[in-house]
Amino acid sequence: MARVEERIDVGFGPSPAAELSARPRPRGDLARLPWASFFIIVVLVLVAVLAPLIAPHSPTEQSLPDKLRPPAWQEGGSTKHLLGTDVLGRDVLSRIIYGARVSLIVAAAALLAGGGVGLMVGIVSGYLGGRVDSFLMRVVDATLTFPTILIALLLAVSLGQGLQTIAIAITVLIWARFARVVRGEVLAVKTRDFVALARVHGCSHLRIMAIHIVPNVLNTFMVLLTLHIGFVIIVEASLSFLGAGIPPPTPSWGQMVADGRSHIASAWWLSVVPGGAIVLVVLAFNLFGDWLRDWLDPRLRQV
Amino acid sequence: MNAAAPVVLEVKDLHAYLYTRWGVVRAVDGVSFVLREGETLGLVGESGCGKTMTGLSVLRLLPEPAGRIVRGQVLLQGEDLVTKSEAEMRRVRGRRISMILQDPQTSLNPVFTIGDQLVEALRMLYADAAPALSHRAEEALRSVKVAAPEQRMRAYPHQMSGGMKQRVVGAIAVAGEPRVLIADEPTTALDVTIQLQYLTLLKEIQARTRLAMLFITHDFGIVARMCDRVAVMYAGRIVESGPTRALFRAPRHPYTEALMASVPRMEASVERLPSIEGQPPPLHDLPVGCRFAPRCRYVEDRCRREYPPTLPVGPAHEAACWRVEPSPPSR
Numbered sequence: 182m183a184r185v186e187e188r189i190d191v192g193f194g195p196s197p198a199a200e201l202s203a204r205p206r207p208r209g210d211l212a213r214l215p216w217a218s219f220f221i222i223v224v225l226v227l228v229a230v231l232a233p234l235i236a237p238h239s240p241t242e243q244s245l246p247d248k249l250r251p252p253a254w255q256e257g258g259s260t261k262h263l264l265g266t267d268v269l270g271r272d273v274l275s276r277i278i279y280g281a282r283v284s285l286i287v288a289a290a291a292l293l294a295g296g297g298v299g300l301m302v303g304i305v306s307g308y309l310g311g312r313v314d315s316f317l318m319r320v321v322d323a324t325l326t327f328p329t330i331l332i333a334l335l336l337a338v339s340l341g342q343g344l345q346t347i348a349i350a351i352t353v354l355i356w357a358r359f360a361r362v363v364r365g366e367v368l369a370v371k372t373r374d375f376v377a378l379a380r381v382h383g384c385s386h387l388r389i390m391a392i393h394i395v396p397n398v399l400n401t402f403m404v405l406l407t408l409h410i411g412f413v414i415i416v417e418a419s420l421s422f423l424g425a426g427i428p429p430p431t432p433s434w435g436q437m438v439a440d441g442r443s444h445i446a447s448a449w450w451l452s453v454v455p456g457g458a459i460v461l462v463v464l465a466f467n468l469f470g471d472w473l474r475d476w477l478d479p480r481l482r483q484v
Numbered sequence: 485m486n487a488a489a490p491v492v493l494e495v496k497d498l499h500a501y502l503y504t505r506w507g508v509v510r511a512v513d514g515v516s517f518v519l520r521e522g523e524t525l526g527l528v529g530e531s532g533c534g535k536t537m538t539g540l541s542v543l544r545l546l547p548e549p550a551g552r553i554v555r556g557q558v559l560l561q562g563e564d565l566v567t568k569s570e571a572e573m574r575r576v577r578g579r580r581i582s583m584i585l586q587d588p589q590t591s592l593n594p595v596f597t598i599g600d601q602l603v604e605a606l607r608m609l610y611a612d613a614a615p616a617l618s619h620r621a622e623e624a625l626r627s628v629k630v631a632a633p634e635q636r637m638r639a640y641p642h643q644m645s646g647g648m649k650q651r652v653v654g655a656i657a658v659a660g661e662p663r664v665l666i667a668d669e670p671t672t673a674l675d676v677t678i679q680l681q682y683l684t685l686l687k688e689i690q691a692r693t694r695l696a697m698l699f700i701t702h703d704f705g706i707v708a709r710m711c712d713r714v715a716v717m718y719a720g721r722i723v724e725s726g727p728t729r730a731l732f733r734a735p736r737h738p739y740t741e742a743l744m745a746s747v748p749r750m751e752a753s754v755e756r757l758p759s760i761e762g763q764p765p766p767l768h769d770l771p772v773g774c775r776f777a778p779r780c781r782y783v784e785d786r787c788r789r790e791y792p793p794t795l796p797v798g799p800a801h802e803a804a805c806w807r808v809e810p811s812p813p814s815r
Binding site: 311373374375377378380381382383384385392393396397399400 | 543545549574575576577578579582583585586587590591592593594595596604605608653656657660
């Protein structure tokens with residue numbers, strides 16, 4: 182009898198050792214990394230960090246004799262200003278390069294703060310449920326009913342222009358989106374038996390939230406984070422476009438689009454180049470987010 | 485099982501209610517039983533009769549905030565768990581009473597490897613360093629007959645079959661060497677062939693550790709195989725309890741009798757299996773008298789007026805029905 186029992190495992194397929202080692206290593210599969218978007222993101226980060234080293238000109242230096250030069254490949258353009266110059270003779274390429282800094286700093290600050298608050302609120306709300314949940318979710322609902330740009334404008338105007346203001350405004354807007362999605366995920370996770378068994382085993386609620394719930398919603402959180410980078414960059418650009426963003430001498434992509442608007446018929450590059458940069462970067466982050474979602478899911482990872 | 489073995493768990497007149505917006509659900513309504521060392525008590529009954537709630541109230545893990553223990557005692561080796569603080573209960577759970585749930589698919593955390601989860605569970609029990617803990621974890625896997633434990637430690641739950649996962653769950657449950665194991669339909673989600681292996685494994689663990697098992701199920705085949713004694717539950721109360729053989733051979737409560745009659749048998753071929761007419765009463769709106777009265781074929785006037793007392797009907801055999809002739813407990 183005992184001999185038979187020792188062989189219990191046989192019913193589960195080939196030898197487990199062979200089976201497990203034949204599989205691709207769980208986290209080693211980078212084959213389907215979206216190289217194009219990954220490349221754009223890396224370039225963006227490098228450009229932002231190394232801006233003073235690679236920018237050919239100062240982003241704020243004016244040179245009226247050189248104003249409204251077209252990009253290098255067009256008639257009248259020169260290699261001195263690869264992407265042309267604006268109304269005040271400032272180099273568009275250099276302004277784009279410095280503008281990347283603004284976009285990334287705002288995105289990073291707003292996402293860290295907003296995402297962090299949202300994650301905590303979502304976990305507490307979903308796990309505790311009851312009155313705490315009702316209260317927190319009503320606050321979230323209220324936050325989400327504000328029209329994004331309107332409230333950001335209001336905050337920007339009342340707090341005064343500047344980088345911090347924009348970061349704060351976006352944080353205030355964005356945490357609720359995280360909280361809501363994370364809470365939904367927590368509701369699904371907490372009903373699963375391993376949470377009950379963790380309690381059976383003597384875990385406290387705090388420990389369960391930290392050890393069992395957080396890792397299970399982290400996938401969703403990471404994906405939300407990447408998908409919202411694009412959103413944040415667009416909000417920042419919109420605010421700057423509307424004149425409530427970064428104060429003028431500092432270059433910002435949204436502001437550049439706005440400035441170029443009045444010259445769109447004669448000098449297209451003033452709006453199209455920063456606009457194209459926004460599209461490219463937002464698209465890159467979204468594609469990367471999609472890929473990240475698939476990659477982080479242990480069940481999809483091996484398909 | 486000999487009656488001389490020390491009592492590990494004694495539940496006395498336990499009432500656990502759920503306060504919902506539809507009213508008070510009397511899920512556990514005066515349940516009493518005794519569990520001795522090395523013994524298996526089967527708790528049987530249909531869905532929603534309060535079996536699982538009984539198990540959860542022993543651990544004081546009723547769904548919050550609706551569930552509450554209203555009355556009664558849960559004595560674990562003489563200590564009343566009902567009056568303990570939450571912090572004290574955390575030291576009881578996992579170390580002295582543990583539990584296995586029905587569905588192995590959701591009993592393990594999908595984002596951690598088997599090894600990490602075992603180590604995490606063991607970390608709560610032992611103050612060992614990491615290498616010692618993972619050694620213990622491997623031992624735990626070996627003790628539940630998982631082949632190649634070194635490899636399995638690195639596997640994720642989705643890479644394992646249901647039976648294998650349930651064995652890991654078992655390993656975690658008994659890692660703290662509990663005195664009582666509550667098994668809530670641990671084999672319902674498993675294949676029949678795997679069920680047998682799993683039950684054998686539980687029996688072996690029990691023989692080795694002398695733990696007392698409360699086996700919640702609705703499968704009489706499993707009861708016959710696993711349990712020394714059976715308690716039949718109906719609508720929040722135990723209607724009959726006794727040694728498995730005696731209860732199977734001569735059920736005294738009409739509900740037990742009807743349940744036995746509806747178990748399919750290999751010997752006799754029947755056109756249609758007998759079934760119990762009607763539905764159990766809703767637990768938030770229970771009748772005054774015997775709860776089985778509306779479905780009982782022997783029903784009398786008295787049954788509808790008054791709940792029958794629980795009377796001894798044989799050695800260690802009790803039933804709560806007006807029809808039973810009490811026999812003096814001849815021990």
